[in-house]
Amino acid sequence: MPGNRVRIGERTTGGRDPLPRLLVQLLERAGAPVTVERATSRPWASALFQGRRHVVALLLAGPDAAARRTAFLEGIEEAEWSLTGHFVADISIDDNHALPGGEWIELSALTIEDW
Numbered sequence: 873m874p875g876n877r878v879r880i881g882e883r884t885t886g887g888r889d890p891l892p893r894l895l896v897q898l899l900e901r902a903g904a905p906v907t908v909e910r911a912t913s914r915p916w917a918s919a920l921f922q923g924r925r926h927v928v929a930l931l932l933a934g935p936d937a938a939a940r941r942t943a944f945l946e947g948i949e950e951a952e953w954s955l956t957g958h959f960v961a962d963i964s965i966d967d968n969h970a971l972p973g974g975e976w977i978e979l980s981a982l983t984i985e986d987w
Contacts, residue, residue, distance in 0.1 A: 889913050890958040890983045891926050897953055898928060902977070903940045905933045909976075916982060923958065923984035927966075932975040941968060941975035948979070958983040 891913040899906055910929040916922070932940050945965055953960045960983055967978040 888957060889924060890955040893955050894926065894953060894981065895928065902930055902932055902944050907931045921984045923982060926981045926983065929978045933973060937975040938970065941977060944977060955983060957986055959986050
């Protein structure tokens with residue numbers, strides 16, 4: 873699907889941006905068909921840590937989209953993510969609802985560089 877191209881290994885000032893790897897795992901969790909409607913990543917830092925803040929919007933389609941949305945949301949805060957050089961410090965659902973022909977999910981995640 874042309875709308876879901878993910879460029880793995882994009883460089884940022886602090887190393888590789890983990891967003892492409894996180895997107896791949898989010899798409900796997902959501903199941904097909906799913907479209908990335910928006911995915912942004914920006915630097916984040918505190919006094920002790922540096923990382924990136926991500927916002928992702930997904931549109932799930934198909935006859936089972938409602939069930940897939942429910943499964944996607946269940947336990948996402950405790951889910952394990954494999955991001956070499958980073959870890960997910962926080963992930964939360966900002967919005968989710970049914971749309972004509974699909975299910976909308978918008979989430980935020982904070983990834984921290986793992987020293």
